[in-house]
Structure formats: C-alpha cells, structure tokens
Amino acid sequence: MASSLATxxxxxxxxxxxxxxxxxxxxxxxxxxxxxxxxxxxxISLTSRGTSYTTIIPRAAAAGSDANEAIANTTFHxxxxxxxxxxxxxxxxPAGAACxxxxxxxxxxxxxxxxxxxxxxxxKTRYVEPGENRSKxxxxxxxxxxxxxxxxxxxxxxxxxAGAKAIVAESYARIFFRNSVATGEVFPLxxxxxxxxxxxxxxxxxxxxxxxxxxxTNHTTGKNYNLKSIGDAGPVxxxxxxxxxxxxxxxxxxxx
Numbered sequence: 001m002a003s004s005l006a007t008x009x010x011x012x013x014x015x016x017x018x019x020x021x022x023x024x025x026x027x028x029x030x031x032x033x034x035x036x037x038x039x040x041x042x043x044i045s046l047t048s049r050g051t052s053y054t055t056i057i058p059r060a061a062a063a064g065s066d067a068n069e070a071i072a073n074t075t076f077h078x079x080x081x082x083x084x085x086x087x088x089x090x091x092x093x094p095a096g097a098a099c100x101x102x103x104x105x106x107x108x109x110x111x112x113x114x115x116x117x118x119x120x121x122x123x124k125t126r127y128v129e130p131g132e133n134r135s136k137x138x139x140x141x142x143x144x145x146x147x148x149x150x151x152x153x154x155x156x157x158x159x160x161x162a163g164a165k166a167i168v169a170e171s172y173a174r175i176f177f178r179n180s181v182a183t184g185e186v187f188p189l190x191x192x193x194x195x196x197x198x199x200x201x202x203x204x205x206x207x208x209x210x211x212x213x214x215x216x217t218n219h220t221t222g223k224n225y226n227l228k229s230i231g232d233a234g235p236v237x238x239x240x241x242x243x244x245x246x247x248x249x250x251x252x253x254x255x256x
Contacts, residue, residue, distance in 0.1 A: 074238070076165045076187075076207040078138030080218075081116075081127055082199050087142055088149030089176070091118040098154035102161065109133040111154060112161035125201050128162050135162045139205055142169035143196045146188075147176020153183055160185025166207055168195055168216055168227065181233045184241030189214060190228040198223060209234065 097114035100107065115135065116127035128135045140159065146169035147155055156179050159167070166187040167180075180188040189207065195216065199205065203220040207227070214227035230237075239245035246252045 074187075074209040074234075076139055078165070078205070079136055080139040080141050080199055080201065080203050080205045081125075081135070081137035082196055082201045082203075083119075083123075083140065083142045083146075084196055085143035085170075086145045086148055087119075089147060089152055089155040090149055091120075092116055092147065092155040093152075093158045094118040095150075098152055098158075101154065102157065108157075108161040111158045112163075115158040115162035115164070133162065135164065137201070138163055138165045139207060140164055140167045140186075141196050141199050141205075142167060143194065144170045146170075146172050147180075148173040151175045151179070153179045156180040156183050156185040156188075168207070168225075170194060170196070181236050182242045184237045184239060184244060187230065187234070187237055189230060191216070192226045192228060195225050198225070 093111070093114050094117060097111065097117070102108040102111050110133070112133040113128055119127075127137060127140075146167065149155075155176060160183070164186050166189055168189045168191050170191055172180075172188055172190070177188050180186050187207075187209075189209075198221070199218055200220075203218050205219065206217045208215045208217070209227075209230070211229075213229045216225040216227055217223075218225075236242055236245040239248050243252070247254050
C-alpha cells in the first residue's frame with residue numbers, strides 16, 4: 001500500500017490537534033465525514049513499520065454496516081483502575097518486556113502480564129497480579145498526558161491484551177492516542193473534568209458512548225461524568241484497528 005491513510009480531526013484528542021500552515025488539507029472519498037470536513041495529512045499514518053499491524057490479533061471483531069450507530073450503542077462496565085498524570089509508556093510496559101511485537105495469542109498473554117508493571121512502588125495495587133495475564137480492571141482512569149514517552153505500539157496493545165476496554169483521561173500523548181486507534185486495542189476517551197480525583201481503584205463504573213460523546217457513571221459513588229466524543233476514530237477502534245477497518249470498508253483487499 002503505497003500511500004498513507006489520513007484520519008479526521010476527531011481521531012485525535014482535542015488537546016493535541018495542531019494544524020500546520022505548511023501542509024495542505026485534503027478530503028478523502030472513502031471515509032465518512034460530517035459535511036465537508038478537511039483533514040490534515042499529518043494526522044494518522046497508515047504506513048506500517050514491518051508487518052506489525054498486519055499480524056496483530058485485534059481486540060475487537062469487525063464492526064457492522066452502520067459503524068457509527070454501533071459505537072453510539074457501545075457500553076463498557078466493570079472495575080476501574082485509577083492513575084494520575086504523565087503515565088508514560090515505560091510505566092505502561094517496561095522496555096525490556098517490549099522486545100517483540102505479539103503475533104499470536106501466546107505472545108499476547110506474555111505481553112499482557114507486564115501491563116502497567118512499570119508503575120512506581122507506591123502503587124500498592126497491581127493492575128495484573130503476579131503470575132496472571134489478565135486484569136480484573138477493565139476500565140483505566142488517568143489524568144493529563146496519558147501515554148507520554150516512546151512511540152511503541154506495545155503500550156495500548158499490552159493494556160488491551162490484559163483486558164482493558166477503555167481509558168478515560170483528561171488528555172493523551174498524541175502518539176499513544178494514535179496507536180490506540182491504529183491497533184484497535186482500547187478506546188482512549190477524554191473526560192471533561194478531572195475524573196481521576198473523583199474515582200478510586202476498585203470502584204464499579206459504566207461507560208456509555210453516544211453520538212455526541214459519552215457518560216461515565218461511578219456506581220460506587222453515584223456520580224456521573226460527561227465524556228468528549230471520540231468521533232470517527234470510534235468505528236476504527238471497534239473494527240479492530242486501522243487495517244481491519246480498511247478491509248471492512250473495502251479500501252484494501254480482505255485476507256480471506
């Protein structure tokens with residue numbers, strides 16, 4: 001595939017969008033846009049490094065015919081794991097555990113065991129218990145600049161492999177957000193307020209996505225929090241990543 005596939009402004013967190021006057025915007029004939037939305041070629045690249053994107057086992061199954069409607073009906077429910085600001089990729093997965101990219105379920109299990117294992121010692125509750133490769137916390141809540149650090153795709157992959165379905169944070173490092181969309185591992189959702197100060201690890205929460213945003217309900221405290229819309233990045237994640245979405249939309253040949 002010679003060219004890169006751009007995405008839309010909604011496919012990047014609002015806090016990270018930076019437009020460059022030196023780059024001309026363009027329109028795509030094969031992605032769904034609202035009205036005459038223009039997109040910046042620097043948004044998300046489909047250029048793969050090696051074969052990593054084509055060999056990964058995606059988290060999600062392919063989306064239905066009306067992907068946007070399917071996202072509007074998406075709900076996540078479970079226990080939350082709460083972090084604060086500037087959770088970097090070394091805390092999400094230490095570099096020594098990210099030497100290879102998982103290409104089968106056994107390798108996904110191996111990388112899942114290291115999810116958030118680089119957190120400082122004052123985090124007494126482990127995201128994944130020693131000897132396990134699945135976490136009981138399906139929703140992660142963070143603060144500002146979640147996923148900063150390196151560009152390794154292993155960060156969202158290990159979280160998805162360990163059972164995370166969604167992350168709710170105030171803001172994301174641009175590359176982590178892009179990798180989450182490209183791999184289809186987790187939904188990186190933005191909160192309108194500092195939810196990480198209002199929730200505690202082990203609280204039971206529900207996330208309901210709508211066409212205009214979403215709602216996080218903390219059943220332990222009885223409080224609700226509005227979430228920003230993930231836009232057209234949602235169907236890409238739900239399809240299992242950017243290549244699965246491209247196949248679903250007939251943009252590239254199917255594997256079958």
